[in-house]
Amino acid sequence: AQSVTQPDIHITVSEGASLELRCNYSYGATPYLFWYVQSPGQGLQLLLKYFSGDTLVQGIKGFEAEFKRSQSSFNLRKPSVHWSDAAEYFCAVGRNTGGFKTIFGAGTRLFVKA
């Protein structure tokens, strides 16, 4: 069965510092992988996705993620964090066998300190 693990419940970084949010997945085939951000009062917003091809994926707001099959990981990175990046981040794995379905990780809350 598919599963997604985000080891860090919350992370605090200083504004301007680099960020890496960890995500590990379990899936038998090549997965579809997603990162979403959830801000209070707003719907989940897609940051980036990986389906195939280049394993380094560029997303919106300066985020990127790298798919590493050998480590079953899809970590999210940003070189310089802004205070507005404070939010909840969800990694998700999708599959399209027998219908499309997405399984979400537990989320990582990012705090940004001045």
Add this chain to the structure above:
Amino acid sequence: GAVVSQHPSWVICKSGTSVKIECRSLDFQATTMFWYRQFPKQSLMLMATSNEGSKATYEQGVEKDKFLINHASLTLSTLTVTSAHPEDSSFYICSAKVGGRGDETQYFGPGTRLLVL
């Protein structure tokens, strides 16, 4: 960009009553919509997949008679929580899927907070 709306954004109801939540894709059509439930400080749990013109597919453990889903058109899916009880209090989120195989993208609504007294 693609926008999904939900109505109402929050609702308080008495135990035993039914509550209907609407999910609309505003500027695109979606043959498939999803309903999720999110508990405080937890992840989204998929409740059901809603396909336009057919019965919804419920995830294991989700009572289909309690959570009625109707996908009447390509832009509207509704979730009705029947005979709501306090344990049904939660944050309900819908999403609409676009794209074909290998290019699926979900657009999420802002969520509906339900409080059952």
